[in-house]
Amino acid sequence: MPTPHALLVKFPGTNCDNETSRALLEAGFSTEVLPVALLEPGVLSRTQLLVFSGGFSYGDYVMSGRIAQLITKHKLGDKLRSFIDAGGYAMGICNGFQILTQLDLLPRGSLVHNTTGRFICKWAGLKRNASSPYLSELPDDFELPIAHAEGRFVGEEGDAAAYVKDGTAALLYSTDVNGSSERIAGLQDKSGRVFGLMPHPERFTLKRHHYDPDWNQAERGWGHYMFTSVRKAMA
Numbered sequence: 001m002p003t004p005h006a007l008l009v010k011f012p013g014t015n016c017d018n019e020t021s022r023a024l025l026e027a028g029f030s031t032e033v034l035p036v037a038l039l040e041p042g043v044l045s046r047t048q049l050l051v052f053s054g055g056f057s058y059g060d061y062v063m064s065g066r067i068a069q070l071i072t073k074h075k076l077g078d079k080l081r082s083f084i085d086a087g088g089y090a091m092g093i094c095n096g097f098q099i100l101t102q103l104d105l106l107p108r109g110s111l112v113h114n115t116t117g118r119f120i121c122k123w124a125g126l127k128r129n130a131s132s133p134y135l136s137e138l139p140d141d142f143e144l145p146i147a148h149a150e151g152r153f154v155g156e157e158g159d160a161a162a163y164v165k166d167g168t169a170a171l172l173y174s175t176d177v178n179g180s181s182e183r184i185a186g187l188q189d190k191s192g193r194v195f196g197l198m199p200h201p202e203r204f205t206l207k208r209h210h211y212d213p214d215w216n217q218a219e220r221g222w223g224h225y226m227f228t229s230v231r232k233a234m235a
Helices: 015-025 041-046 067-075 077-084 095-102 159-166 220-233
Strands: 007-012 032-037 049-052 089-093 110-112 120-128 141-148 152-154 170-171 184-186 195-196
Touching: 007 015, 007 041, 015 032, 015 049, 015 220, 041 067, 041 077, 049 095, 067 095, 067 184, 089 095, 089 220, 095 110, 095 184, 095 195, 110 159, 141 220, 152 184, 159 184
Parallel strands: 007 032, 007 049, 049 089, 089 195
Antiparallel strands: 110 152, 120 141, 120 170, 170 184, 184 195
16 A cells, blocks of 8 residues: 655644644654745645644734735645645645635634633543544544644535535534534535544544553554554555
8 A cells, every 4th residue: 555645734833733743653654844934735745644733823813814815825825726626635724724724625613612611621422423544443432632722614504404414514523512503523525535624633642642541442552443444545
């Protein structure tokens, strides 16, 4: 099986790229963390998976992911859409989910402040709501850590319910953790190759990452299986 390549775009303030790169390596990818200053359309020709990692790109000073989205659009233009249409994959985790949403690569909607008005950092129960290249190796119910202040998904009236019904909302929270409409935790595009989620799979790839030292539900942490899922989809 050829080794697929994952390209992780690093913005000032991104702080989860190294952990995500390590998780992808363990799942069978080759990886490259690329500073956004070096981002240009030609780099897309050498990758199969484009990753926008978690963190606080540009300090989230305007709004979460907004400056990163503008710079990505400026640098890649229509080539990013062409990359997806040609069979490329794109994944956005937390801040990366916010960036993908603003790049219009995912169904319309916004990620805004949690209903508590506070930063949330805890483990969250999740439910797989639809088939997805990123979820095929995961059980219907699992858990991952979350850490965000602007992670509440909202859409125009009726959109969220439609996403849950048609499977666009591939990942849901088991309970209401931040006020997201229909408890949406992750979205995918119609192709399934573009996937964004607020939880952090890179933070739970080994058993010892779990808060329960006796956790033994799988050989690896659930996050590992999210990355092996998309690796399998590329085979």
